[in-house]
Structures are given as C-alpha cells and as structure tokens.
Amino acid sequence: MAFAARAVKVPPNSASLEEARCRVFDFFRTACRSIPSIIDIYNLDEVVTKSQLRSTIASEIRKNAHITNPKVIDMLLFKGTEELNNILEHAKQRHHMIGQYVVGREGLVHDRDPKDEGISSFLKNFYNSNYF
Amino acid sequence: MGLGLLASRAMRPIKSSNFRMCARYIVTKPELQSPESAAAEAPAQPDLPPRTPVGGARIHFPNPEDAIEVFVDGYPVKIPKGFTVLQACEVAGVDIPRFCYHSRLSIAGNCRMCLVEVEKSPKPVASCAMPALPGMKIKTDTPVAKKAREGVMEFLLMNHPLDCPICDQGGECDLQDQSMAFGSDRGRFTEMKRSVVDKNLGPLVKTVMTRCIQCTRCVRFATEVAGVQDLGMLGRGSGEEIGTYVEKLMTSELSGNVIDICPVGALTSKPFAFKARNWELKGTESIDVTDAVGSNIRIDSRGPEVLRITPRLNEDINEEWISDKTRFCYDGLKRQRLNDPMIRGADGRFKAMSWRDALAVVAEVAHQVKPEEIVGIAGKLSDAESMMALKDFLNKMGSNNVWCEGNGMQTSADLRSGYIMNTSISGLEKADLFLLVGTQPRVEATMVNARIRKTVRATNAKVGYIGPETDFNYDHQHLGTGPNTLVEIAEGRHAFSSAISNAKNPVIIVGAGLFERDDKDAIFSAVETIAKNGNVIRPDWNGLNVLLLNAAQAAALDLGLVPESSNCLESAKFVYLMGADDVNLDKVPNDAFVVYQGHHGDSGVYRANVILPAAAFSEKEGTYENTEGCSQQTLPAVPTVGDARDDWKIIRALSEVAGMRLPYDTVGAIRSRIRMVAPNLLHMDEREPATFGPSLKPKCTQKMSSTPFSSAIENFYMTDAITRASKIMAQCSAMLLKK
Numbered sequence: 056m057a058f059a060a061r062a063v064k065v066p067p068n069s070a071s072l073e074e075a076r077c078r079v080f081d082f083f084r085t086a087c088r089s090i091p092s093i094i095d096i097y098n099l100d101e102v103v104t105k106s107q108l109r110s111t112i113a114s115e116i117r118k119n120a121h122i123t124n125p126k127v128i129d130m131l132l133f134k135g136t137e138e139l140n141n142i143l144e145h146a147k148q149r150h151h152m153i154g155q156y157v158v159g160r161e162g163l164v165h166d167r168d169p170k171d172e173g174i175s176s177f178l179k180n181f182y183n184s185n186y187f
Numbered sequence: 188m189g190l191g192l193l194a195s196r197a198m199r200p201i202k203s204s205n206f207r208m209c210a211r212y213i214v215t216k217p218e219l220q221s222p223e224s225a226a227a228e229a230p231a232q233p234d235l236p237p238r239t240p241v242g243g244a245r246i247h248f249p250n251p252e253d254a255i256e257v258f259v260d261g262y263p264v265k266i267p268k269g270f271t272v273l274q275a276c277e278v279a280g281v282d283i284p285r286f287c288y289h290s291r292l293s294i295a296g297n298c299r300m301c302l303v304e305v306e307k308s309p310k311p312v313a314s315c316a317m318p319a320l321p322g323m324k325i326k327t328d329t330p331v332a333k334k335a336r337e338g339v340m341e342f343l344l345m346n347h348p349l350d351c352p353i354c355d356q357g358g359e360c361d362l363q364d365q366s367m368a369f370g371s372d373r374g375r376f377t378e379m380k381r382s383v384v385d386k387n388l389g390p391l392v393k394t395v396m397t398r399c400i401q402c403t404r405c406v407r408f409a410t411e412v413a414g415v416q417d418l419g420m421l422g423r424g425s426g427e428e429i430g431t432y433v434e435k436l437m438t439s440e441l442s443g444n445v446i447d448i449c450p451v452g453a454l455t456s457k458p459f460a461f462k463a464r465n466w467e468l469k470g471t472e473s474i475d476v477t478d479a480v481g482s483n484i485r486i487d488s489r490g491p492e493v494l495r496i497t498p499r500l501n502e503d504i505n506e507e508w509i510s511d512k513t514r515f516c517y518d519g520l521k522r523q524r525l526n527d528p529m530i531r532g533a534d535g536r537f538k539a540m541s542w543r544d545a546l547a548v549v550a551e552v553a554h555q556v557k558p559e560e561i562v563g564i565a566g567k568l569s570d571a572e573s574m575m576a577l578k579d580f581l582n583k584m585g586s587n588n589v590w591c592e593g594n595g596m597q598t599s600a601d602l603r604s605g606y607i608m609n610t611s612i613s614g615l616e617k618a619d620l621f622l623l624v625g626t627q628p629r630v631e632a633t634m635v636n637a638r639i640r641k642t643v644r645a646t647n648a649k650v651g652y653i654g655p656e657t658d659f660n661y662d663h664q665h666l667g668t669g670p671n672t673l674v675e676i677a678e679g680r681h682a683f684s685s686a687i688s689n690a691k692n693p694v695i696i697v698g699a700g701l702f703e704r705d706d707k708d709a710i711f712s713a714v715e716t717i718a719k720n721g722n723v724i725r726p727d728w729n730g731l732n733v734l735l736l737n738a739a740q741a742a743a744l745d746l747g748l749v750p751e752s753s754n755c756l757e758s759a760k761f762v763y764l765m766g767a768d769d770v771n772l773d774k775v776p777n778d779a780f781v782v783y784q785g786h787h788g789d790s791g792v793y794r795a796n797v798i799l800p801a802a803a804f805s806e807k808e809g810t811y812e813n814t815e816g817c818s819q820q821t822l823p824a825v826p827t828v829g830d831a832r833d834d835w836k837i838i839r840a841l842s843e844v845a846g847m848r849l850p851y852d853t854v855g856a857i858r859s860r861i862r863m864v865a866p867n868l869l870h871m872d873e874r875e876p877a878t879f880g881p882s883l884k885p886k887c888t889q890k891m892s893s894t895p896f897s898s899a900i901e902n903f904y905m906t907d908a909i910t911r912a913s914k915i916m917a918q919c920s921a922m923l924l925k926k
C-alpha cells in the first residue's frame with residue numbers, strides 16, 4: 056500500500072494564472088529533486104546525465120508554454136504529477152524511460168544524410184522499410 | 188467436410204421429434220428396423236428449396252442420353268450413368284459423411300460411414316460403392332441412415348484412442364468433426380482399447396498407428412497415385428494394421444500427401460509435429476517455386492514464421508497433391524537468411540552496412556566499368572517483376588547481357604512454343620504415347636510425372652525414354668541414352684518411330700536440361716523432325732513439349748532475358764546476381780565486382796563483394812509463369828527477414844542511386860511495363876498457349892555431338908537456395924536417396 060501513501064492528492068483549482076504558474080515551478084522543483092533517485096532506480100547513469108534529464112523536464116513543460124487557461128494548466132500538472140509518481144513507483148521499466156526521455160527526445164535514430172535532398176519519395180521510403 | 192452442415196443435419200430430426208430429446212440412449216424401434224415402414228410413414232416431402240451441389244461440384248455429361256434421374260431426399264437430380272449414389276447426393280447438395288471414399292482414389296467401401304437408405308433395399312447401402320440406378324429414391328436423412336452412421340461411429344470410436352488433446356490432426360480431423368455430428372456422448376465399450384505399434388516411414392511422415400481407422404486411403408494413394416508398393420494392410424479383424432510389409436521407409440516423392448488424405452491423426456507431418464494448432468495459423472494462397480510446375484499451395488504461418496505448406500486444389504496443375512520438396516522445404520526459409528546489406532572488407536569478411544551506403548557503393552562501381560562488361564543473372568526463384576526491373580536497369584546502363592540461370596546461353600526466346608509445355612499438364616491425360624527426351628520427370632517435375640503416371644494407368648499409354656538410367660514409377664521402354672537414338676527415331680530407323688506415327692495423341696517431352704548443351708539446336712531440330720514425321724503437331728493437338736526446370740525460366744524467356752554474347756561472363760567486370768546460385772562463377776574474372784542480391788547465403792555469396800538482402804517467395808508478391816505457360820501469383824505470408832527488401836524495389840532504388848531512374852514506383856506500374864513486353868504474364872491463373880508452332884524456325888546447321896544426355900537434377904530434395912538451406916531436405920537426401 057505504499058503506492059496509496061504517495062498517491063497524488065488533488066489540490067483545489069488554481070484561482071488565477073499566477074497561482075497556476077507557481078504550482079508549475081513547484082512541480083518542476085519536485086521533479087528535479089527526484090532526478091537522482093530516478094537515475095538510481097532505472098540505472099540510467101550510463102545513458103544520461105542529471106542535467107540532460109533536467110532539460111528534458113524543462114522542455115516537456117515549455118512545450119505547453121502557450122497555454123493560459125489555469126484549468127488546463129491544472130490538468131496538465133495533474134498528469135505530470137501522475138507520470139512522476141509512476142516513475143518513482145517503478146511502475147515503468149528502463150526501456151520506457153530511455154525511449155521517452157532519453158533517446159526518444161531526438162526521435163528514434165534515423166540514419167539521415169545530407170545527400171538525401173532531392174531523392175524521390177520512393178527511395179526515402181525504401182531506406183525506411185520494405186512496406187510502403 | 189463442412190462440420191456445420193453435418194451438425195445441422197444431425198440436429199434436424201431432434202428438433203422435429205420430441206422423443207429424441209429425452210431419450211439420448213441408442214435405442215432401436217420397429218421403424219428403424221424396417222426401412223419400408225419408415226418410408227411409408229414419412230409424409231410426402233414438401234417442395235424443398237433448391238440446393239447447390241457440394242463444393243460447387245459440376246457434372247459433365249459425356250453423352251446426354253446417358254443421363255439418369257434419381258431422387259435425393261425427394262429432390263430430383265440428373266446425373267450421368269455410372270455415378271455412384273454418393274456422387275448423386277453431392278450433385279444434389281447433400282454431403283454424405285465418409286472416411287474411406289476419396290474422389291481421386293479407387294473405391295474401397297470399407298468404412299461404412301456413408302450408409303444411406305435407398306427405397307426398396309432391405310438394408311442401408313454404402314453409397315460410395317453403390318452405382319446410382321434410374322429412378323432410385325435415396326434418403327440421406329432418415330432415422331435408419333442416422334442410426335446406421337451412429338452405429339458405425341460407435342464402432343470406430345471403440346478402438347480409437349482419446350488422443351485429441353495431443354493429436355496434431357485436432358481441429359482438422361474428419362473423425363473429430365463427424366463424431367460431433369454422429370457420435371454418442373458416452374461409450375458402451377468397457378474392455379481395453381487395442382493398440383498398434385508405430386511404424387517408421389521416414390523423416391517426413393509421423394505415424395501413430397493406434398489412431399488408424401483402417402480406411403486404406405493411404406494404401407490406395409501409395410499404390411495408385413505415388414506408384415510405390417510400400418504401404419499395405421497386414422492382419423485381419425482387430426489385428427489389422429497399416430504398415431510397410433518389412434521394416435522400410437516410404438520412398439516416394441509424393442509421400443507427404445498421405446498426411447492430407449489420412450482422415451484421422453494416424454499419419455501426420457513429422458516436421459510440423461506439436462508446432463501449432465491449425466486454428467492458430469493464417470493461410471495464404473500462394474504458388475510453389477521449387478520447380479517449374481507452379482503447384483498451388485497454401486502457406487500456413489503464425490506470426491513471422493512459416494509453419495507448414497499444404498496443397499490447394501487446381502485441377503489443371505497439381506490436382507490436390509504436392510511433392511515432398513514443396514511441402515517440406517519451408518524450414519529452409521528460416522535458416523541461412525541474409526538480413527542486412529553487407530560489404531566484403533579488405534580482410535575478406537563481410538561487414539553490415541546501411542542500405543544507403545551499400546547502394547552508393549554498387550552504383551559507383553557500376554559506373555566505373557564499360558557497359559559491355561556489365562552482366563546480370565536472374566536466379567531460378569526470381570519473379571517476373573524483378574526480372575523485368577533487372578533487364579530494364581541493365582539496358583539503361585547500356586548492357587544487354589542479362590539472362591536467367593538454367594536457360595543456357597543460346598536459348599532462343601523468339602518462339603514461345605519452343606520453351607513451354609504446349610500440351611498443357613492436364614492435356615497430358617489425353618495422350619496415348621510419351622517420348623521423354625533427356626528428362627526425368629520424376630525428379631524434375633513431380634506433378635507432371637504424377638499426371639503421366641495417371642495417364643499410363645488409365646489408358647495404358649506407352650512411354651519411351653531417352654536418357655541416363657533412372658527411376659520410373661510406371662512401365663517404360665528405355666530406348667537409349669543419347670542423341671544417337673534420337674537421330675535413329677527421327678530417321679525412322681527405330682522401332683519406336685512407327686509407334687509414334689501409329690499413336691493417336693503422341694506427346695514428346697524434352698527436358699530443359701538440354702538447354703545447357705552446345706548442340707541444343709541440333710537436338711531440337713531432330714525432335715522437331717520426329718514431331719513432323721509422327722504428326723505430333725496438328726491443329727487439334729500439339730504434343731511437342733519442353734519441360735522446364737525452374738520457376739523463373741518461362742517468365743524470363745517471355746520477358747526476353749537472353750544474353751547478347753555467349754561468353755560475356757568471362758570478360759565481365761561487374762556481375763549482378765539476382766539470387767543466382769547455380770551459375771558457374773569460376774569463369775568470372777578475379778577482379779570483377781560481384782553483387783549478390785538474394786535471400787539465402789548460398790553459393791553465390793561466396794564470391795560476392797556486396798550482399799543486398801531480398802525477400803523470399805513467401806514474403807513477396809510476385810508473378811511466376813509455370814512450364815505450361817500459366818501465370819500465377821505468390822502472396823506475402825510472412826514479413827521479410829531483418830532489413831531485407833523486395834527484389835524489384837532494390838533494383839528500382841539502385842537505379843535511382845545510379846542516376847538511371849526506372850520509371851516505376853509501384854507493383855502496378857511495373858506490371859504495366861510488363862504488359863508492354865509480355866502481356867500474357869498478367870493474365871493470372873490462365874494458361875496462355877503459344878501462338879506459332881516450331882515450323883517458323885530457321886533451318887539448323889549445327890552438328891550433333893554423341894555425348895549421352897546427363898541428368899539435370901542430381902538430388903531431388905536440394906535444387907535451390909531454399910531447399911539447400913533446409914534441414915528436413917538434408918535429412919531426406921541422406922535417408923531416402925538411393926545411393
């Protein structure tokens with residue numbers, strides 16, 4: 056029942072954009088504080104550094120920088136907290152972490168080539184897979 | 188047999204009469220014992236909805252006045268004279284349960300499952316063995332018939348083991364299906380079941396002889412179709428057993444078919460044993476490519492794995508049989524596969540690389556050599572699309588030295604009648620004389636051989652054979668071993684020439700192994716002389732045939748894959764092998780750059796500088812033309828292995844990297860290109876006969892050598908990259924080939 060103890064409490068809605076903003080920073084700080092234990096849990100030290108993960112978190116948050124509705128921000132925050140909890144509870148596996156937060160950042164490895172400019176879409180598809 | 192149909196027919200009486208509902212015991216009633224009274228009680232049948240014949244069966248009336256009318260369940264049907272009661276019922280759309288009856292085998296009538304009631308006969312009759320007589324009133328659905336079937340079923344199940352959970356036939360077992368319809372829910376048999384020692388029939392067929400119900404289908408198949416007297420029935424009564432009379436393996440190239448015809452799980456596939464249940468499998472209707480016959484097959488796969496290959500019915504090509512090579516070569520699809528583009532480094536080892544780099548390397552080398560030094564060879568398993576692409580690509584590069592292995596260097600592709608089977612495979616059945624020239628159909632084209640055997644059995648056709656000593660499973664005359672005999676027949680000095688002229692529908696079959704001989708034109712002109720003297724080619728009959736060896740040959744010649752100069756391989760600097768493993772690569776100069784595009788690491792790979800992995804026939808959609816000129820299509824059953832690509836796509840991509848872009852991006856587009864060259868390749872499942880006969884050929888001046896013909900295939904079980912990679916085929920060649 057350790058899960059339940061750490062389970063997310065749903066806070067009341069943010070009254071204003073300002074309050075929502077503060078909560079986002081709070082969440083960012085909590086997330087950053089848990090980075091060392093995440094690296095520990097999933098043995099990520101050989102694939103990623105703390106600062107890389109920090110910027111991953113930051114960029115995930117910045118993705119939604121344009122949102123001004125405090126209700127939406129609250130919802131996104133809730134999702135973020137849930138994700139963080141899942142990670143800390145080891146509800147994920149190592150390849151999930153690597154796929155979503157380490158390698159997946161740049162998209163999965165593609166061998167791209169500057170020479171690919173100007174080739175037909177047939178050839179582009181051909182390099183990707185047999186099925187198109 | 189449709190289980191649903193059987194079950195629903197078994198249910199019907201239960202619905203109509205209540206007493207069957209409560210009394211589930213096997214009881215006998217007065218009306219069950221006298222069919223007459225049952226018939227008298229039965230009210231006149233109301234008009235039944237018209238029924239369609241079982242399995243779309245069509246009837247052919249040899250002469251209309253021989254038609255007779257019988258009534259099946261009160262429903263009148265017209266059938267030709269000589270039909271059995273069972274066949275009449277099939278025409279009327281009633282599926283009679285059966286075990287021993289098989290439409291392609293002789294009638295044994297020993298299982299008694301097909302009992303039906305016939306008005307005015309005192310007992311139920313075995314419909315498979317009873318000829319239908321005019322005005323016969325057949326009843327398939329009466330209590331008597333049902334009771335009889337239940338009785339037979341009870342006896343069959345008495346000694347049948349309760350093996351279904353561990354039996355490979357489970358789910359496609361006739362006994363299982365029919366016991367669902369006619370079986371009692373409890374047994375009355377309390378003694379010990381009998382058991383039978385399993386027999387060893389070789390590496391292909393697994394036996395669990397306790398399950399056998401003594402229908403003798405396998406025995407009849409072996410003697411009648413396969414032509415080997417290996418299987419037989421031993422003992423009487425409850426001691427009856429199927430087996431080889433002495434400890435012996437079943438040495439037939441058709442032995443796998445007993446797996447299909449055995450109605451129970453007594454004979455099952457050894458390589459497939461305990462691999463999968465049949466309802467887990469996905470069936471893909473495809474074409475066999477291990478020989479030039481193009482047998483119709485179904486590829487059963489689960490996920491990315493081909494688990495078995497079974498035949499598909501095609502009356503014109505393989506009927507419902509396939510050869511053991513076709514059936515069991517599939518494990519070769521999992522071994523020795525090429526999965527990444529690779530390049531040979533300076534140390535002679537292969538290194539994996541990306542498609543982008545591999546194509547760039549190949550394109551660069553191709554540009555550095557002179558156009559005449561570029562050579563392309565298509566392998567024996569290539570489909571028409573990829574051969575078209577290969578030819579177009581090489582022509583764009585300026586070279587016209589492209590051919591398909593097995594076709595020889597000087598084969599003429601101008602007259603289609605000169606390289607296909609003009610009689611057609613099913614047409615062989617009309618023949619009354621065969622002359623086989625340098626061909627061993629038993630190993631070269633098993634299904635054609637089965638057709639010849641069928642004809643010989645049915646009409647006592649004469650068979651003459653010229654070639655090295657070999658095995659036949661029918662009566663034949665060995666006329667000689669080499670061209671000399673051929674000349675004797677052509678000049679009328681041989682006894683066989685008069686036999687040819689006296690025959691009504693003579694057939695001459697020339698083996699494609701002769702394509703590789705230097706005096707091939709002379710041999711063919713001698714054969715044509717024989718054909719002319721024997722009146723083999725008439726407006727209504729064309730008996731001059733070439734029996735090809737490989738799946739790709741006919742399409743390659745249709746597409747015009749013939750080399751420009753016959754010794755281009757010796758001066759080649761850039762050799763493109765598209766799955767070609769059986770060309771003599773010793774002739775290729777040491778400094779030549781060899782690209783091998785293919786699916787198996789076979790002999791071609793040893794000499795290759797770059798490997799481009801391609802898809803095997805089970806993984807791609809491709810057109811193949813068989814030896815009689817019928818185009819058929821393979822369909823992808825499983826995904827490609829690793830980073831492999833379809834053959835034509837590789838060539839299309841390479842052409843773009845080389846700056847000579849081919850104008851097609853889809854299969855549809857490449858097919859419209861084929862339409863311009865050989866439209867017959869697009870007429871799927873249709874045999875396209877040749878338009879012109881050999882009379883248009885120029886006169887041949889070549890000298891014939893006296894070297895005897897050699898056999899084209901050394902080892903029946905291993906003829907191409909897939910079969911050579913197969914473990915089962917290796918076991919077969921070790922155990923079954925006569926040394």
Ligand code: SF4
Pocket residue numbers: 398399400401402403404405406429448449450451453454
């Ligand atoms: S082994 Fe199968 S096919 Fe042969 S007699 Fe027994 S049940 Fe029939």
Ligand code: FES
Pocket residue numbers: 284285286287288295296297298299300301302313314315316
């Ligand atoms: S099918 Fe008629 S007796 Fe076996």
